[in-house]
Amino acid sequence: MSVTGPLGFVAAGVACGIKAAGQLDLALVATDDGTAVPAAGVFTANRAAAPSVQLSRRHLVATGGRAAAVVLSSGNANAATGARGMHDVEAMCAATAAGLGAMTEEVLVAQTGLIGIPLPVGPLGSGIPVLLDARSGSRQAAADAATAIMTTDTVRKEVLVEGEGFRVGAMAKGAAMLEPSMATMLAVLTTDAQVGDAQVGDTLLGDLLRHSVEGSFNRMTVDGCMSTNDTVLVLASGRSGVAPGAGALAEALGEACQQLAASMAADAEGATKVAHVVVEGAVSDDEAHRAARKVAGSLLVKCSLNGEDPYWGRVVSELGSAGVGFELDRVQVSYGGVAVCRAGVSVEHDAAAVRRHMAGRSITITCGLGIGAGRAAVLTTDLGHGYIDENRGTS
Amino acid sequence: MSVTGPLGFVAAGVACGIKAAGQLDLALVATDDGTAVPAAGVFTANRAAAPSVQLSRRHLVATGGRAAAVVLSSGNANAATGARGMHDVEAMCAATAAGLGAMTEEVLVAQTGLIGIPLPVGPLGSGIPVLLDARSGSRQAAADAATAIMTTDTVRKEVLVEGEGFRVGAMAKGAAMLEPSMATMLAVLTTDAQVGDAQVGDTLLGDLLRHSVEGSFNRMTVDGCMSTNDTVLVLASGRSGVAPGAGALAEALGEACQQLAASMAADAEGATKVAHVVVEGAVSDDEAHRAARKVAGSLLVKCSLNGEDPYWGRVVSELGSAGVGFELDRVQVSYGGVAVCRAGVSVEHDAAAVRRHMAGRSITITCGLGIGAGRAAVLTTDLGHGYIDENRGTS
Numbered sequence: 001m002s003v004t005g006p007l008g009f010v011a012a013g014v015a016c017g018i019k020a021a022g023q024l025d026l027a028l029v030a031t032d033d034g035t036a037v038p039a040a041g042v043f044t045a046n047r048a049a050a051p052s053v054q055l056s057r058r059h060l061v062a063t064g065g066r067a068a069a070v071v072l073s074s075g076n077a078n079a080a081t082g083a084r085g086m087h088d089v090e091a092m093c094a095a096t097a098a099g100l101g102a103m104t105e106e107v108l109v110a111q112t113g114l115i116g117i118p119l120p121v122g123p124l125g126s127g128i129p130v131l132l133d134a135r136s137g138s139r140q141a142a143a144d145a146a147t148a149i150m151t152t153d154t155v156r157k158e159v160l161v162e163g164e165g166f167r168v169g170a171m172a173k174g175a176a177m178l179e180p181s182m183a184t185m186l187a188v189l190t191t192d193a194q195v196g197d198a199q200v201g202d203t204l205l206g207d208l209l210r211h212s213v214e215g216s217f218n219r220m221t222v223d224g225c226m227s228t229n230d231t232v233l234v235l236a237s238g239r240s241g242v243a244p245g246a247g248a249l250a251e252a253l254g255e256a257c258q259q260l261a262a263s264m265a266a267d268a269e270g271a272t273k274v275a276h277v278v279v280e281g282a283v284s285d286d287e288a289h290r291a292a293r294k295v296a297g298s299l300l301v302k303c304s305l306n307g308e309d310p311y312w313g314r315v316v317s318e319l320g321s322a323g324v325g326f327e328l329d330r331v332q333v334s335y336g337g338v339a340v341c342r343a344g345v346s347v348e349h350d351a352a353a354v355r356r357h358m359a360g361r362s363i364t365i366t367c368g369l370g371i372g373a374g375r376a377a378v379l380t381t382d383l384g385h386g387y388i389d390e391n392r393g394t395s
Numbered sequence: 396m397s398v399t400g401p402l403g404f405v406a407a408g409v410a411c412g413i414k415a416a417g418q419l420d421l422a423l424v425a426t427d428d429g430t431a432v433p434a435a436g437v438f439t440a441n442r443a444a445a446p447s448v449q450l451s452r453r454h455l456v457a458t459g460g461r462a463a464a465v466v467l468s469s470g471n472a473n474a475a476t477g478a479r480g481m482h483d484v485e486a487m488c489a490a491t492a493a494g495l496g497a498m499t500e501e502v503l504v505a506q507t508g509l510i511g512i513p514l515p516v517g518p519l520g521s522g523i524p525v526l527l528d529a530r531s532g533s534r535q536a537a538a539d540a541a542t543a544i545m546t547t548d549t550v551r552k553e554v555l556v557e558g559e560g561f562r563v564g565a566m567a568k569g570a571a572m573l574e575p576s577m578a579t580m581l582a583v584l585t586t587d588a589q590v591g592d593a594q595v596g597d598t599l600l601g602d603l604l605r606h607s608v609e610g611s612f613n614r615m616t617v618d619g620c621m622s623t624n625d626t627v628l629v630l631a632s633g634r635s636g637v638a639p640g641a642g643a644l645a646e647a648l649g650e651a652c653q654q655l656a657a658s659m660a661a662d663a664e665g666a667t668k669v670a671h672v673v674v675e676g677a678v679s680d681d682e683a684h685r686a687a688r689k690v691a692g693s694l695l696v697k698c699s700l701n702g703e704d705p706y707w708g709r710v711v712s713e714l715g716s717a718g719v720g721f722e723l724d725r726v727q728v729s730y731g732g733v734a735v736c737r738a739g740v741s742v743e744h745d746a747a748a749v750r751r752h753m754a755g756r757s758i759t760i761t762c763g764l765g766i767g768a769g770r771a772a773v774l775t776t777d778l779g780h781g782y783i784d785e786n787r788g789t790s
Binding site: 047300316320 | 512
């Protein structure tokens, strides 16, 4: 069900002609009656942020954190397109708002695709009325919307999480450039939880969302690139009649984001493996996170995952250059729970068990630093020919 | 000639059995009479630094910056090998010193190869007398030494620079892991310039070397990994009788390092292209360097070099997320001098000229930020199947 699972939402996905061959490329998530509800967003930190990001930020400020709809398109990022790019997203929001009977500022927008190429407005202009006509609260409508935001994704990414009397539904796209902050990914979350004026107890809805993003999308790394268009949005209809505490809502939002992050990593461009890099025993959680990210982002480690090679020397070398507290003679490295390095040197181990673990699709590398209680985990992928083949050309 | 080009030096390269098939794997650079001369070193910042790095640092401190020889081996990094690893390099230095009639502290050591595997001492023990017997001031001896330090290098890296009345010779190995500081690379420089007590005018020889490294090896990036074993050493025999000023010596050392860096980038594992990423118009040189490094290190940009695809959107996205002063509407991007993006948007250009430039082995990407006078250049390589094939397994 994803975004139409929570009460009070409709969705749609249609083809408007950005992508060739009539693939779905225009999506909508909206309240079923066109009214604006509490909403929040987390956006890329890239200073070359696309017009869609700039305009969504501006709209959330203008409304004080309310939205009636999100309109999304794929196949063209409409980034680095100057004044024309901004004019085009304003027109998209205005047309969507007019069709819903909402104000333009109550419509948010997200786009993904190639950078530097102006948006073909013609098809988008005629696409929006078709999109609005297609909106429905059905499972299929949600699936169409999730399909319409895919780029190099090979699977649709949808999730529905049950809270205590409320639900969180979400869809996302994202297969490449996952890192360091959010990286070419779009996600829209809906919930029927009751949220007062964009606020849950003492906590802003935006802060809850940021926390969820921090613990999920920001804990994975595929290639270290941060996109111009990264956007995560949440709309809360309140239609369940249940007003959860900040903790319960945070948990449900976090669970939804984590499930989406895992499916993104699994579907990362050209990846054949997903690896969980866990660092324990660091001076602090923050240092553990930095060390885990250094290992997870290492091209050499990622190549060795592709080759199913448990070469722990590379892992130790990355830990040693992560800029965190580190004493070589305390370091332990395990693959799938089998220690291959203890006290900074090689140890006898069950090599067959390690080989079996590396041959699987999911690999766990656990690094013990032995100097504190800090712990963190980062998701990563292997680096193989497939990644290069997907990214060496745009045409 | 390389390291035996400057007066007063001998070299040798032999096979001691670390590498299979009798390949050269043990090298020597020494003063021709075994006396210690002014010397300095720059080493990896990796906290998992190998015993060779720890011991060379310690020896330079003990002698106050003098050395009679450098002994180097390839095929095994002897890193993460604990107390035994340290014992082994101490024995290498002691055996070399005994043969030369020098003190153990006057011998420096450098190693490169796989991490975490103890050094086969037996062959090294019998190899050192053979190495010492083979030493000579000939061109061939220098070539043998340069060959004996190669790992995945496909070409020997030697250089000889003529100063005003003095010379700088150098050899290096390094093909992978070039960055962020020095990364699996070894270099030995020799000069017959006169250098007072490890000092040139008011400048320490070590500071001159560090400056040269900063402007060469530290200005390239292949995969962002920093090795446990990176070492750059210089020995100054004084035998030319000429005592250049700090500026003249810095220039010659810098020239030697830059030539070596260029040949390393050209020979980087699996690379088919070398790219010069130039950033101009940044707020400062330091910001220009950070931005250039971000672009140069981007997997997506590196894949696009491999595919000869001038997709400038990726370049702009990296510049925008480099954490430096950036205004999209002032950005210009050129490939081979042909502007493809101006004022942050696409411009009409000679696409055929860009295609021809991208098809060459050497590519120049120039990024103008348009907000200051800061400028920097970083060398990088493409990312293709070859890199992965070289790095996916160690066996």
